[in-house]
Amino acid sequence: MRNHVNHYKCPLCDMTCPLPSSLRNHMRFRHSEDRPFKCDCCDYSCKNLIDLQKHLDTHSEEPAYRCDFENCTFSARSLCSIKSHYRKVHEGDSEPRYKCHVCDKCFTRGNNLTVHLRKKHQFKWPSGHPRFRYKEHEDGYMRLQLVRYESVELTQQLLQQPQEGSGLEASLNESSLQGIILETVPEEPGRKEEEEGKGGEGTALSASRDNPSSVIHVVNQTSAEGQQEIVYYVLSEGPREPPPAPEPPSGDIMEKFQGIAEEPEIQMV
DNA sequence: CAGCAGGGGGCGT
DNA sequence: CGCCCCCTGCTGC
Numbered sequence: 118m119r120n121h122v123n124h125y126k127c128p129l130c131d132m133t134c135p136l137p138s139s140l141r142n143h144m145r146f147r148h149s150e151d152r153p154f155k156c157d158c159c160d161y162s163c164k165n166l167i168d169l170q171k172h173l174d175t176h177s178e179e180p181a182y183r184c185d186f187e188n189c190t191f192s193a194r195s196l197c198s199i200k201s202h203y204r205k206v207h208e209g210d211s212e213p214r215y216k217c218h219v220c221d222k223c224f225t226r227g228n229n230l231t232v233h234l235r236k237k238h239q240f241k242w243p244s245g246h247p248r249f250r251y252k253e254h255e256d257g258y259m260r261l262q263l264v265r266y267e268s269v270e271l272t273q274q275l276l277q278q279p280q281e282g283s284g285l286e287a288s289l290n291e292s293s294l295q296g297i298i299l300e301t302v303p304e305e306p307g308r309k310e311e312e313e314g315k316g317g318e319g320t321a322l323s324a325s326r327d328n329p330s331s332v333i334h335v336v337n338q339t340s341a342e343g344q345q346e347i348v349y350y351v352l353s354e355g356p357r358e359p360p361p362a363p364e365p366p367s368g369d370i371m372e373k374f375q376g377i378a379e380e381p382e383i384q385m386v
Numbered sequence: 387c388a389g390c391a392g393g394g395g396g397c398g399t
Numbered sequence: 400c401g402c403c404c405c406c407t408g409c410t411g412c
Contacts, residue, residue, distance in 0.1 A: 139398070142397085142398070142399085143397085146397050146398080147396095147397075161395090163395080163396080164397085165397085167400075168395070168396075171394075171395075172394080172395075174394095175393080175394065193392085193393090194393075194394090195392085195393065195394070196400095197392095197393090197394095197401085197402095198391095198392065198393075201391090201392090222389095224390085225389090225390065225391080226390075226391075226403095227402075227403060227404095228402095228403060228404065228405080229389065229391085231403075231404080232388090232389085233388080236387095236388085237388090247396095247404080248396095248397090248398095248402085248403055248404065249403075250402085250403085251402085251403085
């Protein structure tokens with residue numbers, strides 16, 4: 118929920134984590150083939166006990182979970198099925214909660230929205246982020262999280278990707294955004310110096326000198342299938358040192374971005 | 387073909 | 400644990 122900066126980058130992929138412990142976890146789950154938890158009944162093995170227990174439920178003949186609502190006889194083999202049943206049937210919560218931020222179509226489940234975003238709007242996952250994240254907005258709808266906080270190393274890497282000259286404003290005026298926006302905050306001073314001459318080709322659109330709050334960077338790249346794909350990144354030149362206050366500004370970045378899409382003036386903080 | 391939903395797995399928190 | 404992934408069958412336009 119809380120905005121944070123991922124300072125710790127995985128040496129083996131583009132993943133960035135906010136803490137060393139979370140990076141350690143990531144490396145264990147992502148880059149280790151060690152699966153110490155093995156199923157006695159089949160070939161299944163996994164990396165933690167909870168996943169093994171979930172798997173064991175699938176072997177039981179009788180549904181392992183029952184709805185505990187009075188007089189309800191619903192049962193299922195997975196806990197998440199029970200929970201979704203309870204929400205839908207006993208709490209009357211069947212309204213679609215996930216909304217496409219491009220065409221406003223609503224979906225009952227996040228993964229169905231994911232399919233929609235990928236098939237209809239050609240959204241891609243940036244390298245190192247093999248999933249979308251959805252964020253609840255003030256209107257109660259879950260929408261694609263367009264902004265993430267990443268490390269400087271990721272920024273450098275993005276800047277090294279091949280780019281084509283494509284007007285930012287033209288791209289923004291096309292209502293279909295085909296990428297994910299990453300907001301990048303520099304690391305603490307002293308580690309790496311500002312890179313000069315970052316490829317230079319003018320696809321970056323900088324805010325005014327007086328308010329160097331952000332740079333929006335549009336990367337056009339070609340996928341393995343030869344398809345053209347566009348990824349938007351927001352490179353923030355935020356404070357040089359970590360904000361002392363634990364309270365982030367938490368302005369609604371989505372709203373700000375939508376403002377950008379309609380106004381030529383770019384003001385991101 | 388698009389959306390819905392159940393089942394099962396991966397993995398970040 | 401919770402969120403999101405894939406796979407898959409069903410349904411309706």
